[in-house]
Amino acid sequence: MFVVRIENLSFAYENDLILEDINLTVEEKDFLAIIGPNGGGKSTLLKLILGMLKPKKGSIRVLGKAASKNPSHIGYVPQNTNVNTDFPIKVIEVVLMGHVGAKNPLFGYGKDEIVCAMGALAQVGMQEFAQSKIGSLSGGQRQRVMIARALCAHPKILILDEPTSSIDIKGQKEIYELLKLLNQSITIVVVSHDISVILEYANKAAHINRRLSYHDISDKKETFHTHNEGEHFCEVELLQMLGSENYNTNEDETIKWKESK
Amino acid sequence: MIEALSFEFIQHALIAGILVSFAAGIIGSLIVVNRMVFLAGGIAHASYGGIGLAVFFGLPIFLGASVFAVGAALLIASLTLRKRHRIDTFIGLIWAVGMAIGVIFIDLTPGYNVDMMSYLFGSILAVSTEDLYFMAALLAVILFVMTFWYRDILAVSYDSEYAALRGVHVRFFYTLILILAALTVVVSIKVVGLILVIAMLTIPVYIAEKLSHSLFSMMFLSGLIATLFTLVGLWFSYTYNLTSGASIILISAASLGLFLLLYKGK
Numbered sequence: 070m071f072v073v074r075i076e077n078l079s080f081a082y083e084n085d086l087i088l089e090d091i092n093l094t095v096e097e098k099d100f101l102a103i104i105g106p107n108g109g110g111k112s113t114l115l116k117l118i119l120g121m122l123k124p125k126k127g128s129i130r131v132l133g134k135a136a137s138k139n140p141s142h143i144g145y146v147p148q149n150t151n152v153n154t155d156f157p158i159k160v161i162e163v164v165l166m167g168h169v170g171a172k173n174p175l176f177g178y179g180k181d182e183i184v185c186a187m188g189a190l191a192q193v194g195m196q197e198f199a200q201s202k203i204g205s206l207s208g209g210q211r212q213r214v215m216i217a218r219a220l221c222a223h224p225k226i227l228i229l230d231e232p233t234s235s236i237d238i239k240g241q242k243e244i245y246e247l248l249k250l251l252n253q254s255i256t257i258v259v260v261s262h263d264i265s266v267i268l269e270y271a272n273k274a275a276h277i278n279r280r281l282s283y284h285d286i287s288d289k290k291e292t293f294h295t296h297n298e299g300e301h302f303c304e305v306e307l308l309q310m311l312g313s314e315n316y317n318t319n320e321d322e323t324i325k326w327k328e329s330k
Numbered sequence: 331m332i333e334a335l336s337f338e339f340i341q342h343a344l345i346a347g348i349l350v351s352f353a354a355g356i357i358g359s360l361i362v363v364n365r366m367v368f369l370a371g372g373i374a375h376a377s378y379g380g381i382g383l384a385v386f387f388g389l390p391i392f393l394g395a396s397v398f399a400v401g402a403a404l405l406i407a408s409l410t411l412r413k414r415h416r417i418d419t420f421i422g423l424i425w426a427v428g429m430a431i432g433v434i435f436i437d438l439t440p441g442y443n444v445d446m447m448s449y450l451f452g453s454i455l456a457v458s459t460e461d462l463y464f465m466a467a468l469l470a471v472i473l474f475v476m477t478f479w480y481r482d483i484l485a486v487s488y489d490s491e492y493a494a495l496r497g498v499h500v501r502f503f504y505t506l507i508l509i510l511a512a513l514t515v516v517v518s519i520k521v522v523g524l525i526l527v528i529a530m531l532t533i534p535v536y537i538a539e540k541l542s543h544s545l546f547s548m549m550f551l552s553g554l555i556a557t558l559f560t561l562v563g564l565w566f567s568y569t570y571n572l573t574s575g576a577s578i579i580l581i582s583a584a585s586l587g588l589f590l591l592l593y594k595g596k
Contacts, residue, residue, distance in 0.1 A: 147492060153488065153489070155539065156363055157539055157545055157547070157548045163488070166488070166493070167496065201543075
């Protein structure tokens with residue numbers, strides 16, 4: 070079953086064509102990495118999938134419906150969770166924001182909502198921080214809370230925009246390990262600059278620079294996994310490999326590229 | 331000091347001080363966390379236009395100022411939603427144009443000689459019974475809104491993009507916050523005046539923010555701190571025969587300085 074299906078999508082702000090003729094399908098339990106240069110249209114594509122923007126041309130179906138029709142099936146973790154850290158709000162209140170219920174109680178929060186939110190916090194290993202002020206957490210911990218907020222709605226797909234920018238290396242690894250665990254039951258789409266890390270976890274990669282070039286990298290990972298543990302690929306070479314239009318995931322050439330290194 | 335409490339105007343001043351302090355504490359918290367301080371300043375000064383119009387047409391001052399301030403708030407709300415990157419320019423414009431309208435209409439009012447300074451710097455010792463009703467009604471509305479829409483307002487204030495995704499009507503709540511801010515500014519004019527109102531909306535809030543873990547406790551604490559400053563300021567102005575609004579603000583500022591000194595030491 071397709072979780073996300075994008076066909077012949079184009080999008081423009083005013084007259085600037087941001088995305089052109091995008092085709093992309095995300096299947097259940099995929100771990101899709103979206104990479105590409107700044108201004109290439111990565112965040113715009115996410116906003117289109119989330120239904121925050123309307124496509125100029127083409128269609129987006131999320132779980133068989135128009136993108137804006139079923140926000141509760143999409144969990145979203147926005148970029149930049151380091152803004153507004155002075156805001157007086159407890160971790161549990163942030164997570165409760167993600168809850169989507171049939172109806173809210175007249176005031177305050179319902180018992181079932183709090184149970185649900187605590188469950189989401191437990192999933193990301195942050196339940197002991199429920200009563201802490203959000204600003205007192207580290208960047209990595211805050212990112213976990215944002216993931217818990219997205220999980221609170223029991224989404225079928227989790228979309229993350231640059232989840233590890235501004236987190237230290239150890240925190241980044243932990244976030245991706247968490248995503249790997251969640252990927253056992255949820256489809257994951259992540260925009261990231263950390264492409265070397267992405268290759269460790271993603272099974273598909275899409276490079277976006279106005280146009281999209283798509284790669285199934287689940288097999289490629291095996292080709293590359295002769296490296297030592299923890300060693301990363303050179304990001305420039307990877308970008309060239311994944312981004313160039315005339316490079317068609319040709320296995321022979323890939324090996325040649327590796328040998329010449 | 332005790333015998334002063336038997337005067338009706340002192341009783342009115344105390345009640346007005348408490349009502350307005352709580353309104354300012356709650357709405358000031360929203361203004362600060364939503365980074366609307368400059369915006370609230372613009373609305374406060376623009377409301378002078380409403381005072382001028384009310385004087386010219388012989389209408390109740392509160393009514394004129396309220397309508398004008400709410401109008402300015404709606405204008406700012408629609409501009410913010412459409413031209414966000416230019417909003418500081420528009421606020422500056424509304425700020426100055428509102429005041430200019432006020433000055434011109436007071437010029438045009440024949441034989442007018444009421445002290446306009448009282449609107450600029452407050453006149454808490456001249457609060458009428460009607461003024462008190464107006465203040466109490468506003469506080470009731472604020473408490474009602476905050477009780478029933480607390481989680482929506484919290485979501486919009488903390489992360490409006492995410493709130494929109496979750497189906498919260500962001501524009502509605504943003505506009506609602508601005509309207510309540512405009513009305514709070516108008517009632518605060520009686521206490522500290524429209525030039526000093528911004529300090530009343532921010533100083534207690536700034537202290538409360540440092541001590542709070544949630545928006546609710548920040549609002550409650552801001553209300554208490556604002557009340558304390560207002561009452562001490564009133565006592566100060568009564569004892570030394572000084573302008574009440576300015577006394578309240580200076581007591582607040584001095585307390586803030588002291589607080590920051592002690593807080594840093596921790």
